[in-house]
Amino acid sequence: MNRNLGCVKKQSTETFCRSILHLLVGKPKALANLVMALASNNNFTSITDLCRSSCYHYQYSSICDSIDGLYSSSDAKVDASKYDRRRELMATELLRLKPDYFPDRFDDSFYLLNTDSTPLIRPHSPTLEDRSYVYVPNERVKGNSPVDIGYEYSVIGLSARRPRYGAVEPAWNLPLSTRRVPTSVVKGSFAAQQVMDLLKNPETPLQNELVVNALDRQYGTPEYVAGTRDYSQLVNVIRLKNNRNVWRKLTNEQVN
Numbered sequence: 001m002n003r004n005l006g007c008v009k010k011q012s013t014e015t016f017c018r019s020i021l022h023l024l025v026g027k028p029k030a031l032a033n034l035v036m037a038l039a040s041n042n043n044f045t046s047i048t049d050l051c052r053s054s055c056y057h058y059q060y061s062s063i064c065d066s067i068d069g070l071y072s073s074s075d076a077k078v079d080a081s082k083y084d085r086r087r088e089l090m091a092t093e094l095l096r097l098k099p100d101y102f103p104d105r106f107d108d109s110f111y112l113l114n115t116d117s118t119p120l121i122r123p124h125s126p127t128l129e130d131r132s133y134v135y136v137p138n139e140r141v142k143g144n145s146p147v148d149i150g151y152e153y154s155v156i157g158l159s160a161r162r163p164r165y166g167a168v169e170p171a172w173n174l175p176l177s178t179r180r181v182p183t184s185v186v187k188g189s190f191a192a193q194q195v196m197d198l199l200k201n202p203e204t205p206l207q208n209e210l211v212v213n214a215l216d217r218q219y220g221t222p223e224y225v226a227g228t229r230d231y232s233q234l235v236n237v238i239r240l241k242n243n244r245n246v247w248r249k250l251t252n253e254q255v256n
Contacts, residue, residue: 026069030062102205103160103174110210110235112159114173115191115219117181121150132183152181154191156198159214176204191219192227199231209233217241 020032037053044050051060106112119134136148157173177198181190195213199206210233215224217239228234240246 027062027066030058030066031069033057034063034066102158105209106159106212110212111206113176113195113211113213114157114159115155115195115213115215117152117154117187117191117218119148119150119152121148123149130183152187154179154181154187154194156194186223188219188221188223188225189227192224195228195234196231199234211235212237215239217244220244 017032017035020035021028023031025031033056034050037050037056038044040053040055047063048060050056050063119136121134121136122128122131125131131149131151133147134150134152136146138144138146154177155175156177157175160172160174177194179190179194181187198204199211201207212235213228215236215238219236220238220240225236225238228236
């Protein structure tokens with residue numbers, strides 16, 4: 001039984017890597033090798049360890065090249081609007097690979113998304129554009145402010161955990177959309193647009209299904225709630241802040 005399950009997983013991984021070769025991105029072979037190296041062992045402690053994997057047939061420099069090939073343009077004169085459009089097309093191209101590997105609906109009734117932001121710390125890179133102060137929990141030195149310099153990324157993941165207790169397989173999220181949050185935008189509006197772009201994408205099965213999105217308290221803002229209210233098949237489950245006042249609608253007896 002375990003041998004058959006292992007064969008199925010191997011065939012699925014091989015099919016996924018072969019599909020990468022047909023993507024319109026730079027260095028697709030190196031990218032497929034990178035995926036195989038990541039899938040072959042989960043004990044890697046750094047990206048340099050990938051070069052020691054027997055599944056990776058390229059040099060260390062090709063790791064950066066394969067990642068840069070996803071979004072960077074070969075035309076140095078391309079303007080910002082065309083560059084942003086290229087990034088959107090590449091994100092759509094990558095998302096096209098995932099629907100065949102989507103897990104089943106949560107409790108066989110809806111898809112469960114998780115939306116949150118994560119910091120990427122770059123305090124010693126002054127030449128990088130649009131860095132800002134980001135929140136980073138700091139428990140090493142008592143009294144230090146929980147902030148650092150870097151970027152903030154907005155991530156939407158598809159929950160693949162089983163809706164029952166005692167499951168053997170560990171819970172995990174399938175990343176569907178990752179975008180860097182510019183310092184000039186309102187985070188609530190940015191996240192709302194990201195969620196709507198994902199749900200309206202015809203390459204995913206989310207378009208015509210009930211979707212529940214679980215979010216932290218930072219998304220309980222008018223910008224996010226109003227930005228997603230027009231999608232009737234989306235249910236937002238947002239944690240409230242501990243100092244937030246909640247007002248309920250008055251009944252007719254209370255009004256009179």
